[in-house]
Structure formats: structure tokens, C-alpha cells
Amino acid sequence: MGLRSRSQDPREAAGVPRPASRPGEEDGAGDARWRVADAMADLWRAVSATTDTRIFFEELSRRIAALASARGTVFWLLDADAEMLSPQPGAAGLDDTEPGELVSVPCRRGSGDVADRVVFGDQVVRGWWGAGGLGQAPEPNGLGPTGSPDCVLLPWRTRDRPLGVLAAVDSNRAGVGFSDDDVRMLRAAAAAAAVAWEHREAHGELALAREREVAGLREQIERSFQLEQLKTDFLKLASHELRGPLGVIKGYVSMMEDGTLGDVSPALAPVLPVLRAKLEEMNQLVNEMLETARLDDSALELRLARLDLREVVESAVHALEPLTGAAHSLVVDTAAEPVLVPGDRSRLGIVVTNLVHNAIKYSPRGGRVCVCCAAADGMAQVAVSDQGVGIAPEHMGLLFTRFGRVSTRETAGIPGTGLGLYLARDLARRHGGDVQVTSTPGQGSTFTLTLPLA
Numbered sequence: 001m002g003l004r005s006r007s008q009d010p011r012e013a014a015g016v017p018r019p020a021s022r023p024g025e026e027d028g029a030g031d032a033r034w035r036v037a038d039a040m041a042d043l044w045r046a047v048s049a050t051t052d053t054r055i056f057f058e059e060l061s062r063r064i065a066a067l068a069s070a071r072g073t074v075f076w077l078l079d080a081d082a083e084m085l086s087p088q089p090g091a092a093g094l095d096d097t098e099p100g101e102l103v104s105v106p107c108r109r110g111s112g113d114v115a116d117r118v119v120f121g122d123q124v125v126r127g128w129w130g131a132g133g134l135g136q137a138p139e140p141n142g143l144g145p146t147g148s149p150d151c152v153l154l155p156w157r158t159r160d161r162p163l164g165v166l167a168a169v170d171s172n173r174a175g176v177g178f179s180d181d182d183v184r185m186l187r188a189a190a191a192a193a194a195v196a197w198e199h200r201e202a203h204g205e206l207a208l209a210r211e212r213e214v215a216g217l218r219e220q221i222e223r224s225f226q227l228e229q230l231k232t233d234f235l236k237l238a239s240h241e242l243r244g245p246l247g248v249i250k251g252y253v254s255m256m257e258d259g260t261l262g263d264v265s266p267a268l269a270p271v272l273p274v275l276r277a278k279l280e281e282m283n284q285l286v287n288e289m290l291e292t293a294r295l296d297d298s299a300l301e302l303r304l305a306r307l308d309l310r311e312v313v314e315s316a317v318h319a320l321e322p323l324t325g326a327a328h329s330l331v332v333d334t335a336a337e338p339v340l341v342p343g344d345r346s347r348l349g350i351v352v353t354n355l356v357h358n359a360i361k362y363s364p365r366g367g368r369v370c371v372c373c374a375a376a377d378g379m380a381q382v383a384v385s386d387q388g389v390g391i392a393p394e395h396m397g398l399l400f401t402r403f404g405r406v407s408t409r410e411t412a413g414i415p416g417t418g419l420g421l422y423l424a425r426d427l428a429r430r431h432g433g434d435v436q437v438t439s440t441p442g443q444g445s446t447f448t449l450t451l452p453l454a
């Protein structure tokens, strides 16, 4: 069907450039097809760019009105559960002051009224714009409050789902009304609008899913923060509570060792070093727990003094000697000259004790544990090497984390909290130094504490 002449090309009104007819095409038919193709592309571009519902319908309605030479267009959206059609904001050329036009109307399948025929019956209804609303029976003369019988109601639907109604009101071509061509154009526009709406819905669902995911993650993070705080509180409480009784036991063991409590019986004598060793282990554990809790609470303050790192090493090794079994040989190799560092003696003691204790613990079949203390490359160093189980490269990332323990067949029976290295590295870094590790699984590891020299 050819186009009638008109005062203004609707594509110009919609900002769409007019394409040339293709050679060999009958001018009108080719133009009409091009017009639809242009219009669809243009509509798609315009509405897919916006996330705002009002702007979406505004753009859609304005462009469709221009393309179909209508005074106004409006979309009604179907709420299938409520069986209602609601006019969407952003109608072109119409507003809600037009009585009876932009109000929600019932839309029941099988009711036989206009809304039912358009939405569920997929019919195009022409010539009526009802005063009582879309779903009412047409008035006898077909005249609505707009004073015009010139109106087209079209189904707005996807391939398998009714979305609502598209209405075009009052053709601008006075006395002629909407042509078949206009209706075809409106049908194509409604189809494009349906695709755009589906696209939008999918986007909305995606955004919603993303929002839910973010909320879930936030909740998880909050929960793990709370859990971490609980752990810190527990560490604080447990270590405080254990210090008292531990002090009492240490006192009695010391009194037994120095004879204050009388002679030690021959049966008790070999037990005393074991008691002493186990006490040292407990002491270390409690210290680690306490210091970790302080660290987490930011309540840890270093008491720095100029000290000889060799002394720290010797006293740590001395305290741990009772723990070494017959299969271990503990070798201490310290520099002849003092290795002076600005440091907190007891905190550096915790670091060295942890490294040496680990070297013993994680070489369950024994072997040589070597503790070297010297100044090298402008730094003070304590290197603790063992011939133990070693650490696989994929487990390295776990080592210095809070409660991080490597669980393998070889380490399964070895007790620990996973706090020692976390604390050791943190304390070293607070001194301006670090703890590094190199290891070969099955052959052993070397942990090296470096500190700035005084």
C-alpha cells in the first residue's frame, strides 16, 4: 500500500533521516518498508540506552507518535495477576488530565471487552477511544472525550506473552485518519517495543541478581568480621585465664628444680625436664595467643632497646632444648661480634622461639636444626633451617595468615594454632624487618628473620 502525501515526513519529526528508495522498487512500497526498518532501528537505539522507565516510555511513545502521525500514543502495561492494565508514565501528546483515558482498567481474559480482545485476542481495534476507559464497551457513535473516533488499539506482546496495549490517538492527517500503512507501522513498533521491554526486564533481573549477590557478600564479610572478633575475644580471655595457673605451676617446678621443696626422688628426677619443656611449650602458646589478641586490638606497643640479637637467640634455644628429641641435633651458630638491633627483647624472643620450635616440630623424624645469627647485607639475620617435612609451593600462601595451618599427611598429628608465623612476621615488620621462607618438600625449610641493625 502506498503512502498518502502529507505535510511533514514523520521520520523527520522523529529525527530519522529519510533513506532513498532502492532502484527498481515501486517508490511507495519501498519507502514504507524502509520506513519500518528505520523506525525499528531508531526505536531500539533510543530506548535501549535508558534505564529510567519514564524516559523509556517517553522516548518510545514520542517516536511512535511521530512515525504514525498520531497526536498521541500511550502504552498500557498488563498486570496478569491483578488482571489490570495500567497506563505507563511518559505518554506522548496525552496526559492524565484527559478524562477517562489514562486510568487503569480491568483486563480479564474471556470478558469479551475491548481490552480482552486486544490483549488476549491479539486484535487491532480501531475507531474507539472510550470515555469510560479502555475496557468499557464503545460508545454508540464511537466518539470519546478526545472528540475523535480516530484511534487504534494494538496488542503489545512478545512472541508468547501479552505485555499490554499500545494506543495511538488522533491522526494528524485531518479527515483521513490512520491508514493501513500506519497500522502496519504501529504493529511493527509494538513488536520492537516488546523486544526492548524484554531486554529491559532481563537487564533488571540481572541487576537484581547482582544486587542480591552484593548484599550476600556484604553479609558474609560482616559475619566473618564478627567471627574474627569472636576469635580475638576468645584468645584474649583464654590467654589471660591460663596465665595465672601457668605461673603457679612454673613456680612449683622451679622450686622442685632448685631443691627448695627438698630432694627430688630418683623417680621424679627424669620427669622434671619434661615438665619444664611442656611448661615452655604452654608458655609459648599462651604468649602467642595473648600477643595475637593485642595485635588484633591494635594494643601492641613495642618497647625498643638496643640489644644483642645473639642473646635473644641463645635464650630461646636454651628454653627449647628440652623439647628436642634424641633424633634432633640443635646447632647454634652465632657471629663472634655482637649483632646489635633496636628491638623489643620479649617480642623478638617470641619470634625466634616460634621459628626454632617449628623447626623441631615439623621435623618429626629428627635431623639437624641449625640456628645462625649474624649480620649480613647490612641487616641482622637469624636463619633457622631444618631437615623436616618441608612446605609445598601451593601451601606457601597460607603460612603467615592468622590461624593458617598446612594440613598434610605428615603434619596431621602435629599440634598447633596457626598463630605463630602470623605473629612472627607481624612483629618482625613492626621492627622494620621481615620473616621469609624457602623450602623443599620432603627435605626441609629455612625461615629467616631479618632486622635493621642498630
Ligand code: ADP
Pocket: 354, 358, 359, 362, 386, 388, 389, 390, 391, 399, 404, 405, 406, 407, 411, 415, 416, 417, 418, 419, 420, 421, 422, 445
Ligand atoms: P602452628 O605451628 O601452630 O600450626 P605456625 O603459624 O607457626 O602455626 O605455622 C603455620 C604452618 O606453617 C604450620 O601449621 C606448618 O604447616 C607450617 N610450618 C611452619 N614452620 C614449618 C617448618 N619449619 N617446616 C614445615 N612446615 C612449617
